[in-house]
Amino acid sequence: xxxxxxxxxxxxLDKEIIAEVALEEKRRRGIKxxxxxxxxxxxxxxxxxxxxxxxxxxxxxxxxxxxxxxxxLLDGRVARLTHSTSAFGMEYDSLSDLIAFGFAPAMLxxxxxxxxxxxxxxxxxxxxxxxxxxxLAKFNTLTGEEESRRHFRxxxxxxxxVLIIIxxxxxxxxHPELYGKEGAGLPPDAYVVRGGMLIxxxxxxxxxxxxxxxxxxxxxxxxxxxxxxxxxxxxAVIAIFMARPEITLFGAGMxxxxxxxxxxxxxxxxxxxxxxxxxxxxxxxxxVRRKLEKQKAKQARKQARQDQEPPFxxxx
Numbered sequence: 122x123x124x125x126x127x128x129x130x131x132x133x134l135d136k137e138i139i140a141e142v143a144l145e146e147k148r149r150r151g152i153k154x155x156x157x158x159x160x161x162x163x164x165x166x167x168x169x170x171x172x173x174x175x176x177x178x179x180x181x182x183x184x185x186x187x188x189x190x191x192x193x194l195l196d197g198r199v200a201r202l203t204h205s206t207s208a209f210g211m212e213y214d215s216l217s218d219l220i221a222f223g224f225a226p227a228m229l230x231x232x233x234x235x236x237x238x239x240x241x242x243x244x245x246x247x248x249x250x251x252x253x254x255x256x257l258a259k260f261n262t263l264t265g266e267e268e269s270r271r272h273f274r275x276x277x278x279x280x281x282x283v284l285i286i287i288x289x290x291x292x293x294x295x296h297p298e299l300y301g302k303e304g305a306g307l308p309p310d311a312y313v314v315r316g317g318m319l320i321x322x323x324x325x326x327x328x329x330x331x332x333x334x335x336x337x338x339x340x341x342x343x344x345x346x347x348x349x350x351x352x353x354x355x356x357a358v359i360a361i362f363m364a365r366p367e368i369t370l371f372g373a374g375m376x377x378x379x380x381x382x383x384x385x386x387x388x389x390x391x392x393x394x395x396x397x398x399x400x401x402x403x404x405x406x407x408x409v410r411r412k413l414e415k416q417k418a419k420q421a422r423k424q425a426r427q428d429q430e431p432p433f434x435x436x437x
Contacts, residue, residue, distance in 0.1 A: 151418050156200035157210055160217045163192035167221025174229040177306055180293050182229050183286040187370070189221040192345045196418050222278040225252030226285045232304055233289055234318035252276045252326040259330075272334035272389075276381060280335065281325045283374045287316060290367040329332070334385035 166189035173182035196214060200206045226244040237244030256278050263274060276284075292307075292314065293299075299308065307314055362369045 128151050133234055153205040153207070155203065155321050156196045156205060157213060158200060159196040160210070160214050163189040163196065163221050164217040166192065167217070167303065170221075170225040171228045174225070174232045179229065179289050182225075183289045184292075186221065186225055186229070186282055186286050190283060191226070193218065193221070193279050201269055211261070216262060218278055219258055220255055222282040222301040223257070226282040227253075229289065229314050230318060230322050234311075235322070236313045237307075237309065238319060242319070245326075246318055249281075249322050249326045252329045252366050253281070256281075256329040258383060271339065272385065273337055274334060275331050276325070276328040276333070276335050276378070278329060278373070280377060281329050283370065284325055284378060286320065287367070287371045287374045288321060291371050294367040329371075333381060334389050335381035336384070 159344065170182040170185035170189070173179070173185060193214075196210075197206075200210055227250045233248040235246055235279045238245070256275050259274060260277070299306070327345055358369075
């Protein structure tokens with residue numbers, strides 16, 4: 122294209138094409154921004170939960186983590202639907218998860234129950250935070266492997282966070298008189314609840330860094346049931362959740378934990394033991410076979426040398 126063509130005024134068609142290209146580029150930038158904006162929302166709800174826990178508003182802190190979990194469910198799916206996944210988005214999501222599902226649940230559990238144990242309480246809270254960080258780092262290293270599509274290695278940090286907040290919400294549900302004013306929480310003499318929460322946090326911390334497999338449910342294909350059944354199921358779940366949200370979360374969390382412990386801790390682990398035993402038996406058989414082949418080859422060479430030697434020597 123010459124300078125004369127560049128300096129020529131643009132006609133209406135050229136202006137329309139340029140405007141459409143600019144609009145398409147702007148739309149693409151907006152689509153890439155959308156999943157990261159949802160991730161930022163999850164991080165905000167995690168930060169908000171921390172602030173509420175510090176101020177003793179445990180109900181708001183727990184529900185903020187529920188909102189963070191919903192955002193965490195949406196950001197990855199929106200990124201895949203809009204084809205805007207990126208390495209930056211994955212790293213940003215991990216940092217957001219560390220705040221929303223590592224630091225925030227640790228602070229909530231500490232200010233709600235573990236503060237009565239002094240140094241032991243904040244040590245257990247820090248243990249949960251460290252295990253959540255290790256869990257997220259391990260997930261990033263396993264991303265892309267075939268196994269990561271069906272199972273998590275260790276309970277995911279959002280699942281562990283839900284299992285913490287359901288304890289807070291269930292206590293609020295059955296003892297609302299204790300949470301009527303700001304800053305109110307567990308009474309100092311609630312030793313059973315505080316001790317149970319201490320053991321619960323330790324157990325969840327160990328489950329996050331364990332090799333027990335928990336389902337991702339990414340392999341579930343709802344399309345084969347048609348559009349009606351999934352929509353009816355979703356409507357039923359929403360109705361049950363709106364009627365009794367605390368009990369619904371408690372039941373869902375406990376069912377997910379039970380499925381993981383039974384399937385990943387018993388069934389899959391037993392199958393893994395059988396496979397490892399079969400592999401060891403196969404390697405042992407291969408070693409024995411190679412040893413026999415070497416012995417046969419040695420005997421064959423010895424027999425060949427004997428066949429080449431004369432049957433007797435002539436003495437002069």
